[in-house]
Amino acid sequence: MPVPLYRDFLDQAQLDRDYDVEASVPDFSAYRRRFDAASLEALASLQPRRRIPYGPTRAEYFDLYLAKAPNAPVLVFFHGGYWRMLSSEDFAFAAAGAAANGITVANVNYALCPGVSIGEIVRQARAAVAWIHRNGATLGLDTRHLHVGGHSAGAHLAAMCLLAEWHEDYELPADMLQGGILVGGLYDLSPLPYTFIQPQLQLDWGMVRRNSPLLLARPMPQAKLLVAYGGRETGEFQRQSRDFATAWTQAGNSPPSLLVQSEEDHFSSALALSDPASSLSNAIRALIHAAPRRDG
Numbered sequence: 115m116p117v118p119l120y121r122d123f124l125d126q127a128q129l130d131r132d133y134d135v136e137a138s139v140p141d142f143s144a145y146r147r148r149f150d151a152a153s154l155e156a157l158a159s160l161q162p163r164r165r166i167p168y169g170p171t172r173a174e175y176f177d178l179y180l181a182k183a184p185n186a187p188v189l190v191f192f193h194g195g196y197w198r199m200l201s202s203e204d205f206a207f208a209a210a211g212a213a214a215n216g217i218t219v220a221n222v223n224y225a226l227c228p229g230v231s232i233g234e235i236v237r238q239a240r241a242a243v244a245w246i247h248r249n250g251a252t253l254g255l256d257t258r259h260l261h262v263g264g265h266s267a268g269a270h271l272a273a274m275c276l277l278a279e280w281h282e283d284y285e286l287p288a289d290m291l292q293g294g295i296l297v298g299g300l301y302d303l304s305p306l307p308y309t310f311i312q313p314q315l316q317l318d319w320g321m322v323r324r325n326s327p328l329l330l331a332r333p334m335p336q337a338k339l340l341v342a343y344g345g346r347e348t349g350e351f352q353r354q355s356r357d358f359a360t361a362w363t364q365a366g367n368s369p370p371s372l373l374v375q376s377e378e379d380h381f382s383s384a385l386a387l388s389d390p391a392s393s394l395s396n397a398i399r400a401l402i403h404a405a406p407r408r409d410g
Contacts, residue, residue, distance in 0.1 A: 269299025
């Protein structure tokens with residue numbers, strides 16, 4: 115009997131069919147055009163404060179989209195792109211729905227593989243959250259009401275931030291994050307070394323273990339979680355979301371809100387972030403506005 119590479123997948127071609135999201139839709143270039151048009155519209159209409167640095171390198175900055183209401187909750191958002199492409203500006207559209215629903219969005223940029231490792235990207239993501247918590251008041255932000263979120267690789271980064279040891283590693287409040295918004299994410303990196311993406315990611319097994327949220331789930335009683343994915347995503351992307359939701363619950367947390375966007379694929383699911391009336395935006399609004407502000 116042939117030995118599977120990962121789970122029931124016998125070879126790279128089988129894995130690639132589930133993890134090559136660009137090939138999973140009929141015309142990825144059409145989605146890129148829609149991303150670009152929606153992001154240009156968001157940048158023009160919302161006029162964010164651009165490129166606020168949070169770290170020492172040119173890639174470490176975020177764009178700030180302020181909600182109109184004072185003391186609005188804050189969502190620190192991480193863009194997708196398989197850790198190897200795109201920028202915060204390419205995902206400007208993702209701030210539109212939340213900002214219209216009274217949520218301030220810090221849309222984080224970060225360095226990309228293969229120029230840096232996934233471990234370094236995780237460090238940058240956590241550095242962005244730490245910087246915003248420490249310095250947000252100077253930007254008019256209420257950091258007592260702080261969430262993280264992202265799409266695809268960005269959902270992985272948001273999960274890694276949610277699971278960070280904030281008190282031990284950063285001398286910040288252990289409960290400083292009230293929740294997470296995870297859309298179409300990857301939470302188990304184990305299959306990726308066997309796929310087309312490995313030449314860019316250069317993962318080893320230590321990196322996989324240290325950076326797989328599925329393996330790191332732990333009790334976080336203050337945090338509420340939304341896990342969303344498209345019903346037309348590939349089987350592995352759907353399974354990864356379900357498995358992380360299960361791991362989160364088994365770690366002793368309240369079960370997450372699980373949103374299946376039945377008619378959406380990997381990319382149309384992301385575009386739903388731009389529509390304040392979409393089921394995804396409504397779920398984000400409900401979770402974030404229901405969260406109490408942290409004391410102190």
